[in-house]
Amino acid sequence: MILRPRQSLFVERSLSALDTHGNTLGVAPTGTGKTIILSAVAGQMIGDSRAKACVLAHRDELTDQNRDKFSRVNPGMTTSVIDAGTKNWSGQVTFAMVPTLSRPANLDAMPAVDLLVIDEAHHAVAESYRRIIDRVLHLNPMARIFGVTATPNRGDRKGLREVFTNVADQIRMGELIASGHLVRPRTFVIDVGVREDLGKVRKTAADFDMGQVDAIMNKAPVTDQVIAHWREKAGDRQTVAFCSTVSHAENVADAFNANGIPAAVVHGDLDDATRRATLAAYDAGAIQVVVNVAVLTEGWDHPPTSCVILLRPSSFKSTMIQMIGRGLRTVNPEEYPGIVKTDCIVLDFGTSTLIHGSLEQDVDLDGKQANGDAPTKECPECGAVVPAAVTECPLCGHIWEGSASDPAEPLSQFIMAEIDLLKRSSFEWVDLFGDDAALVANGFHAWAGVFFLNGRWYGIGGQPKKSAHLLAMGERSICLAAADDWLNTHESDESAHKSRGWLRQPPTDKQLAFLPPSYRTDYGLTRYHASALLSFRFNQSAIRGLVMGADPHALREAA
CATH class of the missing domain: 3.40.50.300 (P-loop containing nucleotide triphosphate hydrolases)
Structure with a gap:
């Protein structure tokens, strides 16, 4: 590995x-x-x-x-x-x-x-x-x-x-979004006429006073507007909502159900069997919206979740990140057939993103490969040695002056540049036909590719004499990340090809015998490029079957 x-x-x-x-x-x-x-x-x-x-x-x-x-x-x-x-x-x-x-x-x-x-x-x-x-x-x-x-x-x-x-x-987190290992959030900060009141809620030792939040948010007119905005912006997405109290969660779930949207509640007072059954129904798609109170912030993931509703504020950025993080996982299309996930809609009715700004600051997304020890500084509050780019001490919570987020900058505003996985990968990725629509990398024990068809990317991985697997579909970065991880899982450092000299040697006679005649006069063709072409040629039917099977619309258009 x-x-x-x-x-x-x-x-x-x-x-x-x-x-x-x-x-x-x-x-x-x-x-x-x-x-x-x-x-x-x-x-x-x-x-x-x-x-x-x-x-x-x-x-x-x-x-x-x-x-x-x-x-x-x-x-x-x-x-x-x-x-x-x-x-x-x-x-x-x-x-x-x-x-x-x-x-x-x-x-x-x-x-x-x-x-x-x-x-x-x-x-x-x-x-x-x-x-x-x-x-x-x-x-x-x-x-x-x-x-x-x-x-x-x-x-x-x-x-x-x-x-x-x-x-x-x-x-x-921004680095993982840019590298394709998480989807990016698309955040809407929505005022339903209660923002001023939420701004006056007092803080307790643990968080904001959720009793006061309940008194503001747990009202039918507010919940009706929440559902209206959800219908407009989230459509048919599976959704997790975070509420202030059990009463608030139950009323929100009742309102979704009354509007024909299957919803259920989980909270800390439920017995384990009921909680497991509810989350299993959500996982199976029988429930579209799961509403919770401080239960699903940690240790729970359902990758198809692509909408997060914040119906409570959070005084801690870590809690906000935990809540939004429930919707940022990428989807394995073999585990969840037919689901394409490219982003996560965040509907913030509780002002958390206004309080904390973007998910993070000082993120290095230029794709440069760092080496050695991270530059450090010492926290003036607790004396901890922490990375120099940190703006909030992970050990005691100290905020460095001048590092707080602009409160007017919601999550949707932080700018990211895609990290080029083709450069950072341990493997050489070959642009098979020179049009950036089919890229393949080979190992000794596995191969992987990303392919573009009808406006969508597909990541596929395989091994000799075994069935190929659909790893991801949607955005290019997500498919590249999944394909690269497939190779990382099945290969070792000894088989990583990027630095191997033989990559640039001429193809063998055996390789040329399996390629179309035109390649025999291509004197720029390398042994590794030939091996990538052969992986594609030998698996072309399986690749086509996986792509078409995952996208019936593409199959109809291609027919």
Whole structure:
């Protein structure tokens, strides 16, 4: 497996920070592949030594996911599990459930480890996590502590400084949007006559006073306008809405249902079975709008969701980013056939985007390949060492003067330049016919391509003697990202072709025998270009079938 260039840089900076400080935090939003990153860091630190690592997660599904991806990144390393059913420390790397490991008897049985990795590291200051961290450092004062999170700023304002003294790297959401690993938000800030009243809502220790928000927003005329704007701007998109209170959520869902739009509510007081059934119905498409209260901000993703409704303000930018992030995932067309997703409509009735401005600032989107340690600065509030481009300290929340967003600049206004994946890819992408409508890259074990037809791009990947897969469709950057990730998954650094000298050698006689006669007099044809042409030629029928099957309209037009 090959890491994306930006993932490799993140790993490099994290290892350097761990060596310098003994601990570090990495900030990696949805779409980064943070499980791949933490696996690479752990694998490189442990290597072939007798050292041991422990990876913490707070949910069963995260433990299973982390262990599976770790084995893909580090296929030769042994793993074991600590959870409710198993207590096994035999692996080089042990994946542990925090609620299980934090119990006194299990901590007593814990061996010394050399590296503790904390997934969702914004939980690291919670009591259960601190018991584990303290035990690790008691057994081995030289143990390294590595945390990864998408949202370092906690709602209770408790900083992470007591666990982490520095931030190794921070990948920005805008970079992932520009690189095609997330879709871009299209935001509408809408005043339904309550903006002035919302501006007067008091803040509590945790957030705005949601009781006051409910008194302003939970009214039939307001909800009627919300539905009208949704119909106009979102159409038939699957939608997640964030409300202030359970009463507010129930009334909003009732209003959608009364207008013939299937909707349901999830909130913290629902039993697990009901919540799972509701989200399963939404996943299956039986429900078009799922309305929630502080439940779906973390740990939930439904990629076809392409509209987010904010019916409450947020005093924390991290909460706003979490809410909007639920709609930014790209879609796998094999998992969700017929769904094309190129953006996410954000309908902000709650003023969050006016309070916080764009999703982020100081994003480097020029596509330059950075190297080495990130430039840093020291936070004047907590002393943390953080990347120089950071405008809000991930450990304590300090805002650098002059770095706040322009309150008049909504999310839809931040300008991004597309990162050219063709240059950043580990593989050489061949423009097959010179018209930028068909690009193919080859590995030793897989091939991938992006193809343009009838106004839409398609990303397709395949392996020898196996069926090809439709990876993505929609915008070029999204299809390129999916195709490049397909190659990264199935190839290794040894097979990455971009730097190999043989790419520019003449084609072999065997290659020319399978190509049309015109190519035999093309003296500029290289061996690698010929291999890309042959991958396309041998798989042309499968490619055409996938494209036409995914787009019946294209099939009718092509017929």
